[in-house]
Amino acid sequence: MNVTIRQERPSDYDAIRELVRKSFENAEFTDGDEHHLVDRLRASDAYIPELALVAENEEQLVGFILCTKITIENGENRYESLALARVAVDPRFQNLGIGGKLINGMHELAKKLGFGSIILLGHAEYYPRFGYRPTYTFDIHLPFEVPKENSMAIELSDGTLKGIQGTVRYPEAFGI
Template sequence: MEIRIRQENQNDYPKVHELIEAAFRNIEYSDHKEHFLVERLRKSDAFIPELSLVAEIENEIVGHILLTRLRIENQTESFESLALAPVSVKPEFHGKGIGSRLITESHSIAKRLGYTSIILIGHKNYYPRFGYEPTSKYGIKTPFNVPEENCMIVSLTEKGLLSVRGEIKYPKEFFE
């Protein structure tokens, strides 16, 4: 089974919409509106086309990941970072490494584009395998009311989180 990762294009939008809706349909900790979040983010200033990726198997889209711009701000400084939200895999393709491939490929592209960190809200047992750690370890706070262990960050460079402290400022599309 060959998994091909490529940049999403506009022709993919309907299939990606269906995929995201299906991927989150039975997830307990979900508002089941992730597909609408992706639509809003594509139209925002936070959107980076190179960081909206799909996974294909035999020309069928079976996974999607989106990374968008965000900021970490404190009283004196502002730091650019990325939000990983969401990563989606068709339920019948779970456990085949598709999510892992999307995450590692998105990390590689983000680093190549000059980004130094990525933040997410996700499962505390899944994302640490990709280097994610609680944001609280770095004095970074989330505006959402989520358990501390579910808000995580990864540094894409050796000193990507050096002196980064503050509150995460998500694009307004996350709150609509």
């Protein structure tokens, strides 16, 4: 298998929608709307084209990852960060390291673009292996109730969340 990662293109949109729908079909937490969220985020100000990536294997789209802009707010203070809005791997290609490759590739690109952190809501057993820690350990909170181990953040360089505390504000497209 030779999996490569590249930025998404408009010609991928239909395949991405189908891949996200399929991969979340049997997911533990799903609202059945994940594929539409991607379309809404793409049309919003939170979208960063460089941070919408696909994984390809022999020209077949097998994975997708999307990070979008968010802010962490504390009174008058606003700090820019990213939400890992979606990561999905075609069910036929899961457990082959593609999710990991997409996540690590995203970290490198986000860092290059000058971002210091990524926040996500996800599986407590999966993301710590990539360096994510519960957001409460940074004194960062989500604007809704979730099991505290599922709300996670990563510093893309040492100390980039130092001194940053507050509540995450999601763009309207998230529908939160």
